[in-house]
Amino acid sequence: MASLKDLRNRIASVKATQKITKAMQMVAAAKLRRAQEAAEAARPYSQRMGAVLANITKAVGSNGDAPALMAGTGRDDVHLLVVCTAERGLCGGFNSQIARLAREHVRKLRADGKTVKIITVGKKGNDILRRDFSSLIIDKIELREVKQIGFANADAIAKKVIALFNQGGFDVCTLFYSEFKSVISQVPTAQQLIPAAAPAAGEEDVSGGAVYEYEPEPGEILSDLIPRNISVQIFRALLENAAGEMGAKMSAMDNATRNAGDMINKLTITYNRQRQAQITKELIEIISGAEAL
Amino acid sequence: MAEAFKFELVSPERLLVSEEVQSVVIPGAEGEMTVLAQHAPVMTTIKPGVVTVKSVNGQEERYVVFGGFADILPSGCTLLAESATSVKDIDRAELARRIQEAREDAADAKDDEAKTRAEAFLAQLTTLEGAILPA
Numbered sequence: 001m002a003s004l005k006d007l008r009n010r011i012a013s014v015k016a017t018q019k020i021t022k023a024m025q026m027v028a029a030a031k032l033r034r035a036q037e038a039a040e041a042a043r044p045y046s047q048r049m050g051a052v053l054a055n056i057t058k059a060v061g062s063n064g065d066a067p068a069l070m071a072g073t074g075r076d077d078v079h080l081l082v083v084c085t086a087e088r089g090l091c092g093g094f095n096s097q098i099a100r101l102a103r104e105h106v107r108k109l110r111a112d113g114k115t116v117k118i119i120t121v122g123k124k125g126n127d128i129l130r131r132d133f134s135s136l137i138i139d140k141i142e143l144r145e146v147k148q149i150g151f152a153n154a155d156a157i158a159k160k161v162i163a164l165f166n167q168g169g170f171d172v173c174t175l176f177y178s179e180f181k182s183v184i185s186q187v188p189t190a191q192q193l194i195p196a197a198a199p200a201a202g203e204e205d206v207s208g209g210a211v212y213e214y215e216p217e218p219g220e221i222l223s224d225l226i227p228r229n230i231s232v233q234i235f236r237a238l239l240e241n242a243a244g245e246m247g248a249k250m251s252a253m254d255n256a257t258r259n260a261g262d263m264i265n266k267l268t269i270t271y272n273r274q275r276q277a278q279i280t281k282e283l284i285e286i287i288s289g290a291e292a293l
Numbered sequence: 294m295a296e297a298f299k300f301e302l303v304s305p306e307r308l309l310v311s312e313e314v315q316s317v318v319i320p321g322a323e324g325e326m327t328v329l330a331q332h333a334p335v336m337t338t339i340k341p342g343v344v345t346v347k348s349v350n351g352q353e354e355r356y357v358v359f360g361g362f363a364d365i366l367p368s369g370c371t372l373l374a375e376s377a378t379s380v381k382d383i384d385r386a387e388l389a390r391r392i393q394e395a396r397e398d399a400a401d402a403k404d405d406e407a408k409t410r411a412e413a414f415l416a417q418l419t420t421l422e423g424a425i426l427p428a
Contacts, residue, residue, distance in 0.1 A: 211334065
């Protein structure tokens with residue numbers, strides 16, 4: 001049985017922990033709002049980009065001179081996985097969920113006899129995947145110093161991926177990130193980047209069926225547009241991740257704060273009970289001493 | 294009074310402009326062009342330059358863009374810029390950095406084609422610098 005002093009110390013330390021988790025929760029809440037705003041501000045661009053891409057693929061598609069980034073290499077042997085995770089931990093299962101999805105994917109691809117290469121974005125994903133597939137990781141990108149993710153960060157990653165593709169480093173590229181559904185729900189997602197999946201139908205009516213003039217040629221525009229689209233997709237993934245990370249951190253820290261509260265209550269009850277027991281014991285001793293006289 | 298149409302200037306980070314305007318001057322890859330309402334549908338890439346937006350009440354607003362696309366329809370015009378800033382708060386250092394980078398690219402371009410492209414880009418940037426410096 002712990003002594004009263006031990007209990008007092010224990011309560012004090014749990015209280016200190018609670019203060020920390022509470023503060024972290026509030027910081028995450030503030031950052032979440034900013035991350036969400038950034039994600040929302042970036043949405044129009046990717047939407048418009050999707051619409052433009054849909055239009056132009058329709059125009060080029062018939063000629064069959066789509067650039068390699070879109071058509072792919074025609075093979076399916078070497079897969080590149082770009083796994084985006086957070087830079088920091090303490091956000092519940094956020095990082096491990098993404099890593100788990102990626103790991104399952106790697107296992108499946110290897111079972112099919114494909115070669116797998118991995119690029120990790122974010123320190124935590126690298127830490128987790130390094131345990132199982134350290135030989136497969138060809139590059140890691142850390143965004144630790146980046147306060148607010150800018151398009152330039154995403155662009156740099158996209159350039160790396162495209163350069164690798166042009167060297168014939170891989171055939172298929174898949175992007176792993178966590179889709180931000182809501183503060184309490186982030187869904188790990190795999191999205192194929194290269195060859196670019198054709199934009200969903202149903203966006204066709206944007207042009208109102210108009211016949212476009214292209215300046216320069218559609219093929220040329222397309223070969224400029226597709227690398228940019230890859231950057232945009234990566235950018236979107238990074239922003240969703242940032243928002244998701246903060247959401248996950250917020251709920252994880254909320255849970256931690258609540259658990260600490262429960263623990264304090266329990267410890268306080270034990271402490272009070274024990275103190276009372278001691279008082280009672282002392283009283284009994286005094287009384288029985290008095291009776292003996 | 295010219296007819297108004299919808300103009301949107303979007304950069305990956307945010308939506309900069311979304312309003313009814315009279316005319317927009319776009320630095321197209323094949324030359325500058327002015328877009329008015331009821332313009333024929335055109336899709337063009339844009340080079341680094343200045344976009345001049347004339348709003349309905351006649352006010353002119355200038356933005357610096359670094360490459361991107363313009364999607365022009367009779368009903369409106371959408372400009373997807375790689376990066377866009379208002380001329381008022383353009384960062385000179387940023388521009389200088391880009392020029393420096395372009396210069397390095399041009400210097401270590403491997404084949405002739407890449408070199409021509411890098412040099413063209415550099416020329417566009419320096420023209421741009423010249424265009425906005427006196428402002």
